[in-house]
Amino acid sequence: MVPTKTKYKNNFIHQVIKKDFKKNRKMHVKTRFPPDPNGYLHIGHAKSICLNFDIAKIYLGICNLRFDDTNPNKEHSKYMDSIKNDIAWLGFKWNQDIKYTSMYFNIIYYYALELIKKKLAYVDQLTKEEIKQYRGTLTQPGKNSPYRNQTVQENMFLFKQMQLGKIPEGKACLRAKIDMKSSFMVMRDPVLYRIKFKEHHHTKKLWCIYPTYDFSHCISDAIEGITHSLCTLEFQDNKQLYNWILNHISIHHRPTQYEYSRLNIEYSILSKRKLQLLIQQNIVQRWDDPRLLTISGLRRKGYTAQSIRNFCNNIGVTKQNNLIEISALEACIRDELNKTAHRTMAILDPIEVIIYNIPNNFEEKINILNHPNNIKMGTRDITFNNKIYIERSDFQETPNKKYKRLTLGGSVKLKYAYNITARYIKKDKNNNIIKIFCTCNLKNKNNKRKNGIIHWITKTQCVKSRFMIYNNLFNTKNPENKKNLLPYINKNSIIKKYGFVHHSVLNNKQIQTYQFERIGYFYIDSILSKKNILTFNQTVSLKQNKKPSNT
Incomplete structure (x- = not known):
């Protein structure tokens, strides 16, 4: 089939597929996404x-979702549910029914027997530690197991004993007989099957031996007719084994493996093992913590599916490993929310302002756009009276020429409203300012500002809110390279503030994302929000920070 005219970045994988089409115009492109259900998906x-999925769409092919469920010790149905939800949320639909590697256990077992009969596999009875010692190092070749030269009959008998559960876990495994002196460590008689007395989510107690990823993956690809098996560069050496297995069994189809660089992002980790460690150490509470770059964490933080797809498209696909700046991801969601997010007022660190020259019964309604550049998004009313809140950082007691907001004796313009002038202040016993007393001139609403412009909320239109401000989880640029992550945890990765948001957010419960004017983009956290207090997660700041915030 010929490709569609969909626009895409012309990366090397597309070049490969174009060449394949020249060789075979009848080729039907088949790809797959084969997650291991032992954790939540992340941005990688x-x-x-x-x-x-995009390659399948562009070339009028199909993409399978196949769970690599070969390790019953680590798999959990909740991970499968989250993976399916994340893929659907990103806007993709897999081909027909979901596939499972466990669907092919009978066939994979058959090919294991075939390798034994061809004297290309044997049952090893070395311990796990001994196998590691015998394998050698990158500079020293391995040595043969004493069980390597068992007869076909002996290996067939022992493998059957493994399959019947007659051999204890860890006492035997099936290994390929390749080359213990190979320069590729993965080719030094890799393990094909191991014993695990653990009930499987799909096959239940039918099996007590399970194929390894390397053995099952290439066979599953071949069974499904996958044409282009795409994986990251850490599997580059495994390609040798991938091809060896397919070349030595009697399976007809031959998929081809292609490797591309994995995704690495500054100040973040994407290893599921390390993410699990953060949860176990109570550094983060769950897989969907907004400080993590899991898809569920990004979604809870306020990222959209479109912004994540845009990011993945922007960074492209190459064979060169590199470290992507976190600002590249933030720019994608900022660009989108700048166009789509409703505007409102919020005060994260409030200080009360009393405008004492205005009567207590005075109120003025001001109608403003929900988006300054999109009248279709409607309007909202805000009320101005003599009791308002402003940000504490928008007032400074001592005048300063560089400070363009409210100072004692100085003036500032309230956005959409009037200029106010600070006349005097009230402090508590600890010398903290608790109230600012101001005056304003109601006769001239559209007068020119005397200083800066600040946002505000009328005291009678406030909703109590908690604001979660997120900084980088790590204070080192590339934590993936650190053996011990814990010393590099940023203790200020989350800052909680308590203030107010304009009550208009309660009028439309379908809207969850807002631009808090002058502050940033925030998303209502439905998990933490309660009836008496809303919780907002900061998605991203209004402008890109010049330096990453770690404090």
């Missing part, structure tokens, strides 16, 4: 999802 998986 999103890159793989976009790549595999």
Whole structure:
């Protein structure tokens, strides 16, 4: 089939597929996304999802979702549910029914027997530690297991004993017989099957031996007719084993593996093992913590599916490993929310302002646009009276020429309203300012500002709110390179503030994302919000920070 005219970045994988089409115009492109259901998906998986599903769409092919469920010790149905939800949320639809590697256990077992009969596999009875010692190092070749030269009959018998559960876990495994002196460590008699007395989510107690990823993955690809098996560069050496297995069994189809660079983002980790460690250490509470770059964490933080797809498209697909700036991800959501987010007022660190020259019964309604550049998004009313809140950082007691907001004796313009002048202040016993007393001139609403412009909320239109401000979880640029992550945790990765948001947010419960004017973009956290207090997660600041915030 010929490709569609969909626009895409012309990366090397597309070049490969174009060449394949020249060789075979009848080729039907088939890709797959094969997650291991032992954790939640992250932004790196999103890159793989976009790549595999978009290629299938562009070339009028199909993309399978296949769970690599070969390790019953680590798999959990909740991970499968979250993976399906994340893929659908990103806007992709897999081909027909979901596939599972466990669907092919009978076939994979058959090919294991075939390798034994061809004297290309044997049952090893070395311990896990001994296998590691015998394998050698990158500079020293491995040595053969004493069980390597068992007869076909002996290996067939022992493998059957493994399958019947007659051999204890850890006492035997099936290994390929390749080359213990190979320069590729993965080719030094890799393990094909191991014993695990653990009930499987799909096959229940039918099996007590399970194929390894390397053995099952290439066979599953071949069974499904995958044409382009796409994976990240850490599997580059595994390609040797991928091809060896397919070349030595009697399976007809031959998929081809292509490797591309995995995604690495500054101040973040994407390893599921390390993410699990953060949860176990109570550094983060759950997989959907907004400080993590899991898809569920980004969604809870306020990222949209479109922004993540845009990011994956922008960074492209190459064979060169690099470290992507976190600002590249933030720019994608900022660009989108600048166009789509409703505007409102919020005060994160409030200080009360009393405008004492205005009567207590005075109120003025001011109608403003929900978006300054999109009248279709409607309007809202705000009320101005003599009791308002402003940000504490918008007042400074001592005048300063560089400070363009409210100072004692100085004036500032309230956005959409009037200029106010600070006349005197009230402090508590600890010398903290608790109230600012101001005057304003109601006769001239549209007068020119005397200083800066600040936002505000009338005291009678406030909704109590909690604001979660997120900084980088790590204070080192590339934490993936650190053996021990804990010393590099940013203790100020989350800052909680308590203030107010304009009550207009209660009028439309379908809207969850807002631009708090002059502050940033925020998303209502439905998990933490309660009846008496709303919780907002900061999605991103209004402008890109010159330096990453770690404090």
